[in-house]
Amino acid sequence: MAEQPLVLRPATPSFTSPLFTVKQVRDERPGRPAVAWLLPTPPAAAKAAQPVDLQGGTEAALRQFISRTLPARPTRYGVTLRVRECRIQETAAANGQAAGQLNVHLAFDWVNSEGRTITLTEYRGGARYLRPLADRAVVEPTLRQTLLGGLTYFNTWLTRAAAHDVRLATAVHPTFRFHTAQTEADTVFYDPARPLAWADFTGQPRPKGGRYAASVFPSFAYQGRPRVVNGVVELELILKVFVVRSSSWVGPGQQTAEHLNHEQRHFDIVRLVAERFRRKASPDSLTVEDYNSILQLQYLKSFTEMNRLQEQYDAETHGSPLAQERWNRRIEEELRQYGIKQ
Incomplete structure (x- = not known):
């Protein structure tokens, strides 16, 4: 006589407002065997454990169990529940009883706003019980409470995790701040109110007869501080446009206003490039999965642009006051257009 299937009943969760709904249940157990292997009732007590499945099959029974257990309301996260293991194994125990061992392994997947499937977390649970061979009443409640434990855990x-796990974010909102505080002894950070001075050129002058009377060493970098707030990556980006004093130098007797203006314009060019980098890093251009690599790529492109402009500036202005004046006007106009200078 075939064993009657287990009828999995709905449970009453301790949480009232779940953040998730289960959109799909997938039975991924190898071979999809019966959920339970139970010892038969007397008088066939000497037989081995017999397979007993859930009524309607594992996927259908779990789908019905979840739909009746969790409230039907819209939630932020629709997940797929993958059943990696769900097995009850009984063995004979003393005093004519059956000893049951239940093992459950569940995985919870979510498809983010960019269409990428992410395994958020997994749950492993288990339980043991003893029952008389003639009474299976304990079997279904044990399974029911273990499955409810998995939903409660998730x-x-x-x-x-929703407060801090970047995988759960649905968008990236960058904000930018330019570092202007003069906080490092060997570094001058770009500040329109604090132009370069010859005192900032502390490097050893190059030998006489070189091409340049002075040289400044400007560059820029950024730091990202991400945090997840209500499913959004709030990405604070701190941009640093700076000059390294010890790498900047001026030759003896070359500390003229014209030369200082030339070096200041090198610094201004870097600030303009950093501004363009900032504007490229818009919310539409950044994805949750790849915002770091996107920023790094844009930074490398901007760094290349910076070097190209610096070389062009030097090549065009060397020995040409008229070209220097053209660059002065061009740079000043762009600084005002971007709101860097009034």
Whole structure:
């Protein structure tokens, strides 16, 4: 006589407002065997454990169990529940009883706003029981409470992770701040109110007869500080446009206003390039999955642009006051257009 299937009943969760709904259930157990292997009732007590499945099959029964257990309301995260293991194995125990061992392994997947499937977390649970051979009443409640434990675990995990786990974010909102505080002895950070002075050129002058009377060493960098707030990556980017004093030098007797203006324009060019880099890093251009690599690529492109402009500037202005004046006007106009200078 075939064993009657287990009828999995709905449970009552301890949480009232889950952050998730289960959109799909997938049975990924190898071979999809019966969920339970139970010892038969007397008088066939000597037989080995017999396969007993959930009524309607594992996927259908779990889908029905979840739909009846969790409230039907819109949630932020629709997930796929993958059943990696769900097995009850009984063995004979003393005093004519059956000893049951239940093991459950569940995985929770989510498809983010960019279409990428992410395994958020996994749950492993288990339980043991003893029952008389003639009474199977304990079997289904044990399975039911273990499955409810998996849903409770995931809701607790999700509640905590949603505040900080970048994988759960649905968008990136960058904000930018230019560092202007003069906080390092060997570094001058770009500040329109604080132009370069000859005192900033502390490097050893090059031998006489070289091409240049002075040389400045400007560059720029950025630091990112991401945090997840309500499913959004709030990305604070701190941009640093700077001159390294010890790498900047001026030759003896070359500390003229014209030469200082030339070196200041090198610094201004870097600030303009950094501004263009900032404007390229818009929310539409950044994805949750790849915002770091996108920023790095844009930074490398901007760094290349900076070097190209510096070389062009030097090549065009060397020995030409008229070209220097043209660059002065061009740079000043761009600084005002970007709001860097009034």
